[in-house]
Amino acid sequence: MKLVVIGGDAAGMSAASQARKRLGTDRLEIVAFERGRFTSYSACGIPYWIGGAVDDLDALIARSPEAHRKAGIDLRMRHEVTAIDTANREVVARDLVGGGEVRESFDHLVYATGATPVTPEWAQGPASGVFGVQTLDDGTAIQEWLDGEPAPRTAVVIGGGYIGVEMAEAMLKRGLDVTLLEKSAQPMGKTVDPEVGALVAEAIRGQGIKVVTEAHVDGLSAAGGRVRAVVTPAGEVPADIVVLGLGVRPNSALAAAAGLPVGPTGGVRTDRQMRVEGTENIWAAGDCVETRHLITGEPVHVPLGTHANKQGRVAGINLAGGYASFPGVIGTAVTKVCELEVARTGLTEKEATHAGYEYVTALVESTSRAGYYPGASKMTIKLIAERRTGTLLGAQIVGKAEAAKRIDALAVAVWNRMSVEEMTALDLSYAPPFAPVWDPVLIAARKATEAVHAAT
Amino acid sequence: MKLVVIGGDAAGMSAASQARKRLGTDRLEIVAFERGRFTSYSACGIPYWIGGAVDDLDALIARSPEAHRKAGIDLRMRHEVTAIDTANREVVARDLVGGGEVRESFDHLVYATGATPVTPEWAQGPASGVFGVQTLDDGTAIQEWLDGEPAPRTAVVIGGGYIGVEMAEAMLKRGLDVTLLEKSAQPMGKTVDPEVGALVAEAIRGQGIKVVTEAHVDGLSAAGGRVRAVVTPAGEVPADIVVLGLGVRPNSALAAAAGLPVGPTGGVRTDRQMRVEGTENIWAAGDCVETRHLITGEPVHVPLGTHANKQGRVAGINLAGGYASFPGVIGTAVTKVCELEVARTGLTEKEATHAGYEYVTALVESTSRAGYYPGASKMTIKLIAERRTGTLLGAQIVGKAEAAKRIDALAVAVWNRMSVEEMTALDLSYAPPFAPVWDPVLIAARKATEAVHAAT
Numbered sequence: 008m009k010l011v012v013i014g015g016d017a018a019g020m021s022a023a024s025q026a027r028k029r030l031g032t033d034r035l036e037i038v039a040f041e042r043g044r045f046t047s048y049s050a051c052g053i054p055y056w057i058g059g060a061v062d063d064l065d066a067l068i069a070r071s072p073e074a075h076r077k078a079g080i081d082l083r084m085r086h087e088v089t090a091i092d093t094a095n096r097e098v099v100a101r102d103l104v105g106g107g108e109v110r111e112s113f114d115h116l117v118y119a120t121g122a123t124p125v126t127p128e129w130a131q132g133p134a135s136g137v138f139g140v141q142t143l144d145d146g147t148a149i150q151e152w153l154d155g156e157p158a159p160r161t162a163v164v165i166g167g168g169y170i171g172v173e174m175a176e177a178m179l180k181r182g183l184d185v186t187l188l189e190k191s192a193q194p195m196g197k198t199v200d201p202e203v204g205a206l207v208a209e210a211i212r213g214q215g216i217k218v219v220t221e222a223h224v225d226g227l228s229a230a231g232g233r234v235r236a237v238v239t240p241a242g243e244v245p246a247d248i249v250v251l252g253l254g255v256r257p258n259s260a261l262a263a264a265a266g267l268p269v270g271p272t273g274g275v276r277t278d279r280q281m282r283v284e285g286t287e288n289i290w291a292a293g294d295c296v297e298t299r300h301l302i303t304g305e306p307v308h309v310p311l312g313t314h315a316n317k318q319g320r321v322a323g324i325n326l327a328g329g330y331a332s333f334p335g336v337i338g339t340a341v342t343k344v345c346e347l348e349v350a351r352t353g354l355t356e357k358e359a360t361h362a363g364y365e366y367v368t369a370l371v372e373s374t375s376r377a378g379y380y381p382g383a384s385k386m387t388i389k390l391i392a393e394r395r396t397g398t399l400l401g402a403q404i405v406g407k408a409e410a411a412k413r414i415d416a417l418a419v420a421v422w423n424r425m426s427v428e429e430m431t432a433l434d435l436s437y438a439p440p441f442a443p444v445w446d447p448v449l450i451a452a453r454k455a456t457e458a459v460h461a462a463t
Numbered sequence: 464m465k466l467v468v469i470g471g472d473a474a475g476m477s478a479a480s481q482a483r484k485r486l487g488t489d490r491l492e493i494v495a496f497e498r499g500r501f502t503s504y505s506a507c508g509i510p511y512w513i514g515g516a517v518d519d520l521d522a523l524i525a526r527s528p529e530a531h532r533k534a535g536i537d538l539r540m541r542h543e544v545t546a547i548d549t550a551n552r553e554v555v556a557r558d559l560v561g562g563g564e565v566r567e568s569f570d571h572l573v574y575a576t577g578a579t580p581v582t583p584e585w586a587q588g589p590a591s592g593v594f595g596v597q598t599l600d601d602g603t604a605i606q607e608w609l610d611g612e613p614a615p616r617t618a619v620v621i622g623g624g625y626i627g628v629e630m631a632e633a634m635l636k637r638g639l640d641v642t643l644l645e646k647s648a649q650p651m652g653k654t655v656d657p658e659v660g661a662l663v664a665e666a667i668r669g670q671g672i673k674v675v676t677e678a679h680v681d682g683l684s685a686a687g688g689r690v691r692a693v694v695t696p697a698g699e700v701p702a703d704i705v706v707l708g709l710g711v712r713p714n715s716a717l718a719a720a721a722g723l724p725v726g727p728t729g730g731v732r733t734d735r736q737m738r739v740e741g742t743e744n745i746w747a748a749g750d751c752v753e754t755r756h757l758i759t760g761e762p763v764h765v766p767l768g769t770h771a772n773k774q775g776r777v778a779g780i781n782l783a784g785g786y787a788s789f790p791g792v793i794g795t796a797v798t799k800v801c802e803l804e805v806a807r808t809g810l811t812e813k814e815a816t817h818a819g820y821e822y823v824t825a826l827v828e829s830t831s832r833a834g835y836y837p838g839a840s841k842m843t844i845k846l847i848a849e850r851r852t853g854t855l856l857g858a859q860i861v862g863k864a865e866a867a868k869r870i871d872a873l874a875v876a877v878w879n880r881m882s883v884e885e886m887t888a889l890d891l892s893y894a895p896p897f898a899p900v901w902d903p904v905l906i907a908a909r910k911a912t913e914a915v916h917a918a919t
Contacts, residue, residue, distance in 0.1 A: 017900070034749075046572045051895055055835075063836050069900075126802070169894075284876065291480050293565035301890075312893065313900055313901075327906040332888065336890045339890040339891060341894045341897050343897070348896075348897075351891070361915060377508060379505070379519075380517065396909050409865065411892065412865065412892065412895060413868065413871065415869065416871035416872045416874070416875050418872070418889065418891055419881075420875050423881070425875075432790050432791045433875060434792045434794070434808070436806055436808070436867065436871055437769035437797065438507060438772035438796075438799065439505065439507055441797050441799070441804075444525075445769075446871075448871070449773075
């Protein structure tokens with residue numbers, strides 16, 4: 008049997024590794040194509056490498072091409088697959104270095120092509136110094152630009168989502184003068200509700216990053232082929248480097264061209280085994296697929312490393328004759344912006360409204376440890392619960408150290424569709440170094456329960 | 464209407480405060496008796512106050528007698544209730560300072576008498592310098608002894624449970640030469656499985672505390688009325704102070720004498736509203752009650768501040784005509800021993816066996832953050848899952864910073880009777896400062912799933 012994998016990062020190589028673990032080289036041949044220069048790396052770590060918290064590029068690489076080859080995977084680096092022939096079970100790949108084309112037949116195919124940063128038309132010009140942040144090749148390009156001559160002194164980050172705020176902080180740590188342009192009223196406006204986003208904005212500004220909200224970008228100005236400024240209706244913002252943090256789009260064009268189903272989010276459609284819908288032997292995983300939101304039931308595109316790894320593993324187990332499933336996501340995410348930890352799970356207010364829920368909210372301030380215990384710091388929790396039923400729909404946390412990972416308990420509660428009233432009884436851990444005697448999660452559940460009662 | 468409360472700490476005063484919140488002074492009279500000198504304090508904070516991490520006694524007090532009186536609660540300090548007449552709805556209390564007796568009638572009674580440290584016969588002699596650690600009065604007595612003359616230089620802590628290890632560390636921080644005597648094979652032997660307890664023992668020893676396991680105590684030796692040593696079959700262990708960490712017993716004798724039901728654990732029996740079984744108007748909460756283990760269904764006595772607060776609140780809401788419930792516990796607990804964080808939820812192997820479960824286990828080592836991210840530290844997670852069904856029965860975590868609070872996500876999973884297989888799909892938060900791309904909880908769930916498959 009022969010498996011062909013398109014894409015050598017988290018999803019594709021997780022699938023390959025799982026399949027290899029179950030079927031030895033005598034039973035399964037594996038060929039993998041990767042158009043870039045790296046395999047199995049942590050794209051999420053790029054901002055920390057740029058910012059200097061992580062010294063070494065190699066630290067971001069979980070498994071090198073050599074390691075994969077040792078595991079019996081025929082890995083073709085710098086090869087881009089250009090066509091999939093589902094009828095004849097064959098792919099065509101171009102050798103980006105040596106030139107020429109190769110053809111490989113397959114019994115099973117794993118489609119794991121990832122995603123590409125959204126790049127508006129004005130950013131597609133010839134000016135150099137404009138970067139998206141998606142692949143490790145993107146990361147090395149940014150690193151080279153920052154280390155190059157003339158040394159960049161000003162940076163503009165466009166888009167205040169996770170990648171945007173993380174990259175803004177990284178640039179600041181590199182000593183650049185940084186401006187963050189965000190089109191909505193608050194950074195992380197897609198991720199958290201406005202009052203939580205306001206806390207993020209305050210923290211970023213406190214570190215010395217200029218944050219411009221409700222910003223519009225007209226284009227770029229360049230000199231000598233290098234970007235010099237971002238042009239806005241309010242004037243030019245100096246930029247020796249521009250980083251795009253406008254989100255990513257699934258790389259599904261190749262799949263679409265092969266007649267594979269692409270959903271409303273632009274991602275490839277699969278079932279919960281990660282089998283591409285309507286096929287028997289084609290699997291897809293990672294940033295190129297759409298998945299299901301388990302609360303709303305709607306298709307969503309959530310490009311996160313944790314999902315890519317899980318989906319790849321599931322695809323690999325199933326194609327090798329096992330059984331595993333990836334039922335969907337509930338929108339959990341976390342980031343650290345300067346010293347501020349920000350986390351969310353489930354639905355924001357906007358998402359809940361969009362999904363047709365009536366809901367109540369509760370916002371509480373508490374502390375990470377008992378108030379009297381050294382190192383206690385303030386944290387804010389917001390809960391969103393369905394009106395009447397009190398079912399927990401979503402949660403957001405902002406705080407300093409030890410705040411954000413508490414979102415996991417809330418994520419498990421959302422996953423299990425707990426009501427906030429039942430949550431008030433939850434047996435969560437308590438000791439003074441870890442929580443006040445009423446854990447912030449419990450205080451929030453109590454307040455949300457009161458809001459549910461008041462609304463019914 | 465008149466409410467009488469017996470016991471002025473977490474459970475009793477939470478009940479009183481909730482009742483007061485719902486019914487003003489015009490509708491509800493509240494009389495509360497407390498035999499000690501403090502109200503509404505954090506007993507869990509005592510070791511940190513003794514050890515010096517918390518400067519001030521007052522920091523441990525959430526609400527002083529004066530604050531309660533201002534809220535319209537007629538609080539009688541240093542009054543010990545000596546009898547309850549359920550037929551005539553009356554209590555008798557002795558004034559421990561002024562002498563004499565008072566009688567108070569009630570419409571509702573809250574029984575919140577707490578617990579008392581287990582004190583073996585050999586520790587009940589006349590030697591001074593032997594302390595349990597349960598009330599803040601106990602805490603001040605220890606503090607005075609440590610500050611007194613002659614200054615204690617050696618300490619023996621008997622019993623290696625939470626309180627024992629926390630007090631051992633506190634004594635060490637006070638500069639004493641500390642020995643911990645534990646009768647079982649590992650400290651925290653009732654709390655965690657042996658291989659996890661071994662990590663705790665290693666950490667304690669690493670700090671300079673002598674840990675003697677499988678220790679037997681024959682008695683104490685004293686001189687001039689002061690304790691001098693703990694006598695063991697292996698010889699005398701010098702002890703200018705002895706701290707008992709042998710657990711606590713519910714103070715249910717007063718209830719039993721009044722004909723109220725006491726369960727097999729020695730705790731007062733209540734329903735989920737915290738109403739004493741067989742009564743209409745008597746409520747009980749806190750360390751004096753027994754509750755239900757939600758996994759085994761068995762009655763258990765779990766004296767923890769977090770339960771006392773919840774139970775008191777529930778009792779107060781219900782007696783004031785509202786509705787709230789405390790369904791039971793799942794055995795979640797956490798502590799910090801030196802730099803080691805230790806947490807558990809659900810059942811240990813011993814408890815699972817005792818409850819008649821067949822189970823599989825998984826033990827994984829991972830890191831608190833992405834391996835490449837600064838400050839990542841090692842953590843160990845153990846899961847116990849029912850054989851065949853894979854239902855998560857229990858979890859234990861040991862690690863450094865940021866490890867233990869992850870038990871909450873596992874506690875919510877146990878609470879919801881998730882299978883470890885479903886847990887592998889959980890949408891937990893991931894970003895390099897917070898977790899590896901496979902969160903340790905997910906890795907453990909994967910390994911436990913493999914164990915379940917292998918066993919079926």
